[in-house]
Amino acid sequence: MRSLSHRARFLALGITAIMTSALVGACSSSSSPGSSSSSSPILIGASLSLTGGFSTDGQAFQKGYNLWVKDQNAAGGLLGRKVKLVVINDASSPTQAVTNYQTLINVDHVNLLFGPFSSLLTGPSVQVAHRYGFAFVEGAGGAPSVFATHLTNLFDVSLPVAASLLPLINYLTSLPASQRPTTAAFPTSNDPFTQPQIQFAQQKLAAAGIKSVYSKVFPAEPTQYKGIADQVAASKAQVVVLGSVDVPTITAFTQAFVQQRYNPKVFIATAGPDQGTAYVNAVGGVGNTEGVMVPNAWYGGSPNAASKTMVAEYIAKYGGTASGVNADVAEAYSVGQVIAQAVKATNGVENSKIITYLHSGVVLNSVQGAVKFDSVGQNLQATAFVFQWQKGSLVQVLPTGSGATAVQYPKAAWGK
Amino acid sequence: MASFAQAIVDGILGGAVYALMAAGLTLIFGVLDIINIAQGILVVLAAYLSYALSVHLHLDPLLGLFVTVPVMFLLGVFIEWAFIRRLRGRERTAMSLLVSYAVAVIIEGVLYQTFGSTPVTIQAWYATSTLHVFGFFLPYIYLIGFGLAVVALAAIYLMLYRTTFGRTVRATVQDKVAARLIGINVDRIAALTFGIGVAVTAAGGMVFGMTNAFNPDSGYDLISRLLSIVILGGLGSIGGALAAAMFMVTAEEVVNIWQPTWATAVYYVVLVIVLVVRPAGLFGKQATRAQ
Numbered sequence: 256m257r258s259l260s261h262r263a264r265f266l267a268l269g270i271t272a273i274m275t276s277a278l279v280g281a282c283s284s285s286s287s288p289g290s291s292s293s294s295s296p297i298l299i300g301a302s303l304s305l306t307g308g309f310s311t312d313g314q315a316f317q318k319g320y321n322l323w324v325k326d327q328n329a330a331g332g333l334l335g336r337k338v339k340l341v342v343i344n345d346a347s348s349p350t351q352a353v354t355n356y357q358t359l360i361n362v363d364h365v366n367l368l369f370g371p372f373s374s375l376l377t378g379p380s381v382q383v384a385h386r387y388g389f390a391f392v393e394g395a396g397g398a399p400s401v402f403a404t405h406l407t408n409l410f411d412v413s414l415p416v417a418a419s420l421l422p423l424i425n426y427l428t429s430l431p432a433s434q435r436p437t438t439a440a441f442p443t444s445n446d447p448f449t450q451p452q453i454q455f456a457q458q459k460l461a462a463a464g465i466k467s468v469y470s471k472v473f474p475a476e477p478t479q480y481k482g483i484a485d486q487v488a489a490s491k492a493q494v495v496v497l498g499s500v501d502v503p504t505i506t507a508f509t510q511a512f513v514q515q516r517y518n519p520k521v522f523i524a525t526a527g528p529d530q531g532t533a534y535v536n537a538v539g540g541v542g543n544t545e546g547v548m549v550p551n552a553w554y555g556g557s558p559n560a561a562s563k564t565m566v567a568e569y570i571a572k573y574g575g576t577a578s579g580v581n582a583d584v585a586e587a588y589s590v591g592q593v594i595a596q597a598v599k600a601t602n603g604v605e606n607s608k609i610i611t612y613l614h615s616g617v618v619l620n621s622v623q624g625a626v627k628f629d630s631v632g633q634n635l636q637a638t639a640f641v642f643q644w645q646k647g648s649l650v651q652v653l654p655t656g657s658g659a660t661a662v663q664y665p666k667a668a669w670g671k
Numbered sequence: 672m673a674s675f676a677q678a679i680v681d682g683i684l685g686g687a688v689y690a691l692m693a694a695g696l697t698l699i700f701g702v703l704d705i706i707n708i709a710q711g712i713l714v715v716l717a718a719y720l721s722y723a724l725s726v727h728l729h730l731d732p733l734l735g736l737f738v739t740v741p742v743m744f745l746l747g748v749f750i751e752w753a754f755i756r757r758l759r760g761r762e763r764t765a766m767s768l769l770v771s772y773a774v775a776v777i778i779e780g781v782l783y784q785t786f787g788s789t790p791v792t793i794q795a796w797y798a799t800s801t802l803h804v805f806g807f808f809l810p811y812i813y814l815i816g817f818g819l820a821v822v823a824l825a826a827i828y829l830m831l832y833r834t835t836f837g838r839t840v841r842a843t844v845q846d847k848v849a850a851r852l853i854g855i856n857v858d859r860i861a862a863l864t865f866g867i868g869v870a871v872t873a874a875g876g877m878v879f880g881m882t883n884a885f886n887p888d889s890g891y892d893l894i895s896r897l898l899s900i901v902i903l904g905g906l907g908s909i910g911g912a913l914a915a916a917m918f919m920v921t922a923e924e925v926v927n928i929w930q931p932t933w934a935t936a937v938y939y940v941v942l943v944i945v946l947v948v949r950p951a952g953l954f955g956k957q958a959t960r961a962q
Contacts, residue, residue, distance in 0.1 A: 311886070314789075482924035485681055486674055502884055503885075514808055516801070536792075537884045
């Protein structure tokens with residue numbers, strides 16, 4: 256009995272200690288995260304897919320973030336403080352991305368966060384940032400499922416993906432009946448980035464009388480693409496709208512189409528053809544890129560002045576041409592630009608103030624163009640473009656009008 | 672009906688390519704009782720070797736096999752000597768999983784450092800050219816893969832069952848101590864067998880690299896498929912690997928016609944059913960060793 260009370264006393268002491276430390280922790284966390292005001296570098300944390308299925312995009316994102324950090328520091332940093340980027344590899348795993356953001360916040364004590372690559376990883380990651388009161392500015396989480404969380408700390412600087420194929424749909428439905436395609440195929444990866452785009456396009460084209468002759472979802476993990484692509488070829492669809500997330504998928508479909516001697520009038524992929532040199536080399540050279548389209552909000556030849564500067568810096572550092580610059584670089588760079596403007600406007604790195612500022616309806620600048628957020632973090636100012644590979648360059652073809660190159664329709668034969 | 676026929680053709684040709692990649696895995700297990708988790712990354716390494724020869728020395732990938740096969744053989748001998756030979760005792764097979772995984776991680780790291788993460792493919796005229804037969808467009812690269820698979824698997828079979836070396840290998844498999852007593856250098860046999868298993872992978876890697884965009888990460892996607900093929904075929908069975916690979920890819924291609932998201936799942940369901948009925952796989956190890 257005596258030993259029990261002794262134990263109880265220790266227990267009470269332990270509980271008191273835990274509660275006291277929890278109280279202290281709660282008090283210290285009641286102020287907004289990232290609000291340190293020393294002259295030490297501003298730490299910005301990001302989880303990126305440096306290995307795994309998204310590694311090409313993840314590494315392009317890292318280049319974009321690094322370019323921005325270099326430029327920002329060359330311009331005196333943020334509020335006179337140097338900027339330091341802390342990147343942790345998530346190996347393309349949503350679970351690892353969540354762990355990484357917890358580490359960045361609790362172990363590295365970063366002041367600000369940048370987003371990861373892809374909607375698949377942004378969805379769970381933004382939840383972590385929200386829990387700790389961090390603003391989550393990102394460039395590759397534009398799927399409707401991400402915005403459906405209605406988290407107030409989410410800000411996507413890029414184009415919301417749902418309606419990204421609208422310029423192509425408008426173009427096809429505006430063609431004279433004699434030229435308008437009559438059939439379309441919609442193979443898509445089982446991914447939150449691709450499926451909304453494909454469903455949207457399928458509904459709109461069906462409403463315009465373009466019949467769907469193939470519509471199947473294939474697993475997101477690497478699979479036997481050849482058989483699926485052969486089925487698409489067998490459908491003889493005049494338009495192929497491929498829901499792809501990476502270069503290997505578009506490469507497999509391209510190879511199978513060439514092998515089956517199948518050349519649709521329109522071949523557009525949601526991602527892959529925007530990966531510049533990586534895409535061109537993987538599909539076997541520029542001959543197999545001719546006429547292939549991709550929707551996006553940015554391309555290497557963008558007339559945006561800041562974009563031109565960024566592209567020149569990129570080429571000076573990594574080589575290549577403007578068409579070879581991955582669009583991920585611009586998306587990442589834009590994240591940095593938006594954060595920089597928010598930090599400057601709020602005169603600090605207090606995340607609660609940054610969130611309020613970004614929701615204020617202010618219009619910001621980026622290499623992708625103007626940025627203005629709605630209540631769920633979508634960029635209302637982003638314009639959907641469709642780009643097409645023509646003679647080895649990725650050019651803007653839609654919407655038609657000033658600055659746009661004429662659409663190559665129907666697309667040229669493979670290898671031309 | 673045309674779709675079904677196309678799926679069968681794709682399955683047989685694609686299955687042969689997987690058999691080519693899995694042949695080394697099943698040979699190494701059959702002879703050495705080693706589960707080589709590094710097989711996937713070795714396929715990718717072989718693909719990168721073919722890629723490098725093609726891009727930097729403009730060597731045709733098929734001719735490049737005269738370089739990559741010996742290089743992979745020597746690498747296999749080295750891996751056996753440096754890592755596998757050290758494993759002793761009853762836990763040897765289980766430990767081989769960990770050791771070969773470590774080898775895979777090392778090779779993956781070297782590939783990332785050397786080639787980066789950007790996916791690449793090996794280019795040659797026969798990568799996209801096709802033969803038009805009975806209404807089917809048969810890609811030359813798959814026909815080449817099919818031919819290489821048949822030749823490689825037949826060569827392994829003949830080596831094991833029609834040569835003096837094969838007799839010493841099988842004697843070692845049956846009883847290492849007895850093999851030593853009659854003068855067989857068991858360590859040498861193990862090194863050569865591991866080397867041959869890895870050398871066969873050179874051909875599989877070349878075909879894989881011409882039919883897929885790959886990067887150092889691709890090994891992870893491959894190993895689960897290759898393991899399931901050799902398990903279904905029967906660990907250690909050369910013919911079983913060919914049959915299982917063709918079955919796996921054909922099943923996937925047929926299911927792809929209706930619902931691609933179920934294709935892989937259907938294969939694994941069949942795998943589980945087969946293992947319940949025949950725990951040693953279609954052509955179990957004991958049966959193979961009794962040949």
